[in-house]
Amino acid sequence: MIKIENVSRNYKTGETVVKALKKVSLEIADGDFLSIAGPSGSGKTTLLNLIGCIDALDEGEISINGEKVTTMGKKGMTEFRRNNLGFIFQTYNLIPVLSAYENVAFVLSILNVSEEETKKRTMAILKEVGLEGMENRRPGKLSGGQQQRVAIARALIKNPQIVLADEPTANLDSKTGEEILRLMKTMNEKYKTTFIFSTHDQMVMDYASRLVLLHDGTIISDERRNG
Amino acid sequence: MKFIFTLAMKNLARYKRRTAITAIAIAFGLMMYLIVDSMLLGIEQESMRNLIWYETSSVRIHQKGYWPDRLLFPLEEGIENPDKVIDLLKKEGWTATERTLFKADMILYSDDFGEDGSLSAMVTGIDPEMDNEVFHFEDTLVEGRMLEKGESNGMIMGSWLAADIGAKVGYWVTLVTRGNGGFFEAIDAQIVGIVNCPNPNVNRTLIMMDKDTAGMVLGMDGAVTEIDIALPNRSDVDVEVMRIQASLDAHGLNDLEARSWRELAKDYLAIAEAKRGGTGVILFLVFIIAAVGISNTMLMAMYERTRELGMMRALGMKDNDIRLSFIIEAGGIGLLGSVVGIALGALANIYIANVGIDFGFLMRDMDIGYRIQSIMRGTWNLRSFIITFVSGITLSMIVSVIPIRRSLKMDIPSCLRHQ
Numbered sequence: 001m002i003k004i005e006n007v008s009r010n011y012k013t014g015e016t017v018v019k020a021l022k023k024v025s026l027e028i029a030d031g032d033f034l035s036i037a038g039p040s041g042s043g044k045t046t047l048l049n050l051i052g053c054i055d056a057l058d059e060g061e062i063s064i065n066g067e068k069v070t071t072m073g074k075k076g077m078t079e080f081r082r083n084n085l086g087f088i089f090q091t092y093n094l095i096p097v098l099s100a101y102e103n104v105a106f107v108l109s110i111l112n113v114s115e116e117e118t119k120k121r122t123m124a125i126l127k128e129v130g131l132e133g134m135e136n137r138r139p140g141k142l143s144g145g146q147q148q149r150v151a152i153a154r155a156l157i158k159n160p161q162i163v164l165a166d167e168p169t170a171n172l173d174s175k176t177g178e179e180i181l182r183l184m185k186t187m188n189e190k191y192k193t194t195f196i197f198s199t200h201d202q203m204v205m206d207y208a209s210r211l212v213l214l215h216d217g218t219i220i221s222d223e224r225r226n227g
Numbered sequence: 228m229k230f231i232f233t234l235a236m237k238n239l240a241r242y243k244r245r246t247a248i249t250a251i252a253i254a255f256g257l258m259m260y261l262i263v264d265s266m267l268l269g270i271e272q273e274s275m276r277n278l279i280w281y282e283t284s285s286v287r288i289h290q291k292g293y294w295p296d297r298l299l300f301p302l303e304e305g306i307e308n309p310d311k312v313i314d315l316l317k318k319e320g321w322t323a324t325e326r327t328l329f330k331a332d333m334i335l336y337s338d339d340f341g342e343d344g345s346l347s348a349m350v351t352g353i354d355p356e357m358d359n360e361v362f363h364f365e366d367t368l369v370e371g372r373m374l375e376k377g378e379s380n381g382m383i384m385g386s387w388l389a390a391d392i393g394a395k396v397g398y399w400v401t402l403v404t405r406g407n408g409g410f411f412e413a414i415d416a417q418i419v420g421i422v423n424c425p426n427p428n429v430n431r432t433l434i435m436m437d438k439d440t441a442g443m444v445l446g447m448d449g450a451v452t453e454i455d456i457a458l459p460n461r462s463d464v465d466v467e468v469m470r471i472q473a474s475l476d477a478h479g480l481n482d483l484e485a486r487s488w489r490e491l492a493k494d495y496l497a498i499a500e501a502k503r504g505g506t507g508v509i510l511f512l513v514f515i516i517a518a519v520g521i522s523n524t525m526l527m528a529m530y531e532r533t534r535e536l537g538m539m540r541a542l543g544m545k546d547n548d549i550r551l552s553f554i555i556e557a558g559g560i561g562l563l564g565s566v567v568g569i570a571l572g573a574l575a576n577i578y579i580a581n582v583g584i585d586f587g588f589l590m591r592d593m594d595i596g597y598r599i600q601s602i603m604r605g606t607w608n609l610r611s612f613i614i615t616f617v618s619g620i621t622l623s624m625i626v627s628v629i630p631i632r633r634s635l636k637m638d639i640p641s642c643l644r645h646q
Contacts, residue, residue: 045640054541054639082543089643093538097237102230109230110544154542 002028002051002162002194007060009046009217020046022217023060028210030161031192033185035208037199042214044198045166051196052085052164053077065161082110086155086193088165088184092147094139094154100126100146101135104153111158125153129183145176149183156187162194169201181207231548235555238528245524246560252520253564253623254571256513257615261572263509264615265579265605270597271499272606277426277598278495280363283488284455286468288312288323288475291482293452300330302407305450306483312454312475313357319474321458324361325451327352327441331404331414333434339398346392350402350434352441352451361457364422364435371396371420378437382416385433386423387591394418402434406446414444426598427590456485464489498596517564517619518626521557526630529553536634537642546635553631554624561623565616572615579605 009021021043028034028051036044049055050062053069054077062069064084072080094103101122108118126135129149139147148168155163165184169177185207188195197204205211213221239246279285289297293304306312309325316323333348355374359365364383365373374381384394394400395418402414416436424430438451458467464487471485489496529536539549587601597603634642 049640052541054643078540078543078545080543081541085543087538087541089538091534093534093643095234095535095538097241098234102233106230106234107542110542110548115229 001030001065002026003061003063004028004047004051005061007047007050007062008058009043009050009055010058019217021050021057024214024217024219025060026212026219026222028194028196030194031188033188033195033207033209034212035197035199035205035210036212036214037205038214039200041216043217044200044214046217047214048164048166048196048198051162052087053081083158084161086158086160086163088148088151088155088163088168090167090170092139092144092151092171094147094150096139099136099138100131100142100150100153103139103150104157107154107157121157122153125157126150128187129153143176144172145179148172148176148180152180152183152187156191156193159191160193162196165195165197167199167201168197169199169204174203177201178203231552232555235552235559238532238552238556239559242528245527246563249520249524249560250563250567253517253561253619254567256516257565257568257619258571258575260506260509260513261568261611261615262575262579262605264506264611265572265576265608266584266603267502267506268608268611269580269583269604269606270599271503273425273604274495274499274598278492279488281367281424281426281429282598283491284361285458285462285464285488286456286471286485287488287491288454288456288471288483288485289452291484294484294486300328300452302327302329302445302447302450302452305407305447305452306454307448307450309449309451309454312480312483315474315478315480316454316456316471319470321456321471322360323454323456324354324357325438326354326358326453326455327438327445327447327451328453329404329441329445331402334401334403335392335394336399336401339395340393344392348402348434349432350404350436350441352438353435354438358435361455364424367422367424368420369423371418373420374435374437376437377439378419379440380414380416381419381436383420383422383433383435384418385430386421387427387430388432388434389418389421391431394421396421404445406444407448407450408446410446412444412446414440423600425600427600428594428598430600431594495596495598502596513618514622517561517622521560521623522626522630524560525553525557525627526633528556529630529634533634533637533642533645537637537639537645540639540642550628550631550635554627557627558620558624561620564623565619568619569612569616572612576605576607580607 004024004026006023006025007021008023011018011020036047038044050057057070069080104126105118105122126132129152131146131149169180172180181204184195187193199205208225210224212219290304290306293301313323328351331348331350332345335344337343355376369386374383398418400416402416404412406412424433458464468485468487475483536549583602583604585602590600
């Protein structure tokens with residue numbers, strides 16, 4: 001369970017203060033497939049970053065499974081992210097010099113998982129995301145959809161409680177985007193992992209089981225759907 | 228750890244051209260350092276050898292009182308009973324020879340030299356039988372012959388001095404000098420041999436004649452101005468000086484004092500020390516080249532990989548692990564540069580140590596302090612190679628820390644937004 005209470009986040013650009021989030025409160029249940037939607041500058045990515053413990057809030061509180069992430073400190077947050085969170089980025093952010101296998105396996109190496117176990121789990125997750133036989137290809141030799149599959153595998157390999165995806169289909173064509181969404185939905189159902197997306201893509205919103213709409217840093221609607 | 232190392236090595240090959248250029252810059256700097264270090268050390272070693280072999284010997288004994296006035300060539304401060312000292316040294320296992328040093332005006336005649344003239348000269352009276360046991364002039368004879376024992380009119384001359392005054396074997400000169408007590412005396416001498424001494428300071432001024440003849444002319448009554456001692460290679464000269472002095476004192480010869488070549492050549496050693504400081508300057512320049520090259524390369528690498536960095540940090544990779552990965556990468560560039568630098572330095576050193584560089588054109592008319600006449604050779608110094616190799620890698624790693632620190636200060640969302 002993720003609990004967001006009266007969270008505000010301001011950015012300073014020169015003399016101007018931009019209020020990215022204004023006293024936002026939200027509760028996200030375990031296993032949710034939640035989409036945070038809204039126009040550019042509405043605060044989607046900011047909210048995602050705060051939940052992902054990669055940004056600091058100015059006001060309010062966020063707790064995940066009862067743990068207050070706001071009081072964890074830098075080291076604590078790093079450790080929390082390492083153990084509990086998975087990330088999927090719009091531009092995949094794969095390491096170009098590493099193969100698909102190495103891009104996924106490195107997550108386990110920072111968790112000090114044994115080499116044997118790493119191999120077993122990496123091969124299994126790559127097979128699950130449909131990349132069997134492509135383990136040794138570098139990102140440059142993979143299509144956009146395949147790269148995003150590697151990113152999904154990288155996010156899921158450590159069995160995180162929560163996966164945060166910032167516009168995961170924005171760089172993909174609609175067919176590939178839908179394949180990726182279907183894959184994530186399958187993973188969500190199979191592993192009961194909480195998925196939180198930021199998007200302004202209608203297709204992603206349609207897949208979500210819960211849609212939160214943001215506008216000017218405020219939640220303007222929060223609805224459950226049959227995604 | 229394995230992943231960090233793999234990532235660093237793969238990133239090293241990511242921008243091959245940039246890595247190569249940086250490594251070459253480091254290699255060039257290290258090679259230059261090795262060349263200069265080898266040359267300086269080689270020159271220093273050969274200079275010291277030439278200094279001992281042709282100028283100072285390993286240890287010299289003077290009468291007390293001679294050393295402070297040595298520039299005045301005080302004949303009255305001679306060693307009165309040199310044979311006794313030589314016998315004593317011989318008994319103790321040292322090889323020694325007697326010498327008498329004096330100043331003279333050398334008169335040149337037009338019959339031989341084409342025109343009359345004179346110049347100031349420093350003449351060394353030697354024992355032709357024993358001198359080559361301590362000094363090494365015999366090997367440097369290029370014309371004529373060496374002196375014979377008791378030869379009354381023979382003279383040996385350095386080849387540069389001979390060339391300067393147009394002297395040849397068979398030419399006659401007159402040496403006008405003041406003997407012990409101040410009287411004037413003249414000696415007619417014929418040049419019987421010309422030596423090409425590798426020590427330029429000696430070759431430029433050398434005139435040698437028989438010490439008994441010199442002693443007679445100067446009224447030395449058997450005295451000599453110095454006794455020179457040869458020590459075996461690798462002897463601890465300071466220890467030997469103490470032993471010699473103790474031996475002299477023990478035999479009632481405490482009016483004599485022994486000095487090591489280091490003391491005799493203090494001026495040269497001071498210059499050599501200063502020149503050694505030059506190696507430090509070169510090392511500093513190498514450091515600057517390596518620092519700028521590596522720092523710039525790592526700065527660009529960090530800049531280009533800011534988003535990757537953000538991703539790795541978001542996934543929970545520790546800043547220390549990221550830092551380590553970049554440091555290993557920089558160390559890899561340093562390693563490449565060091566290997567190439569060492570290889571190039573070794574190749575260059577094969578030539579420098581075996582063939583050398585001929586600086587004869589420079590040394591002929593200029594005294595730069597070194598006791599080398601023409602070809603300056605380098606030497607092999609394993610310690611320098613090891614230090615250079617380790618420094619190349621270590622410096623590369625150290626200077627990479629600054630750009631890494633800058634990048635890790637950026638917050639994760641900014642890293643992820645970076646274009």
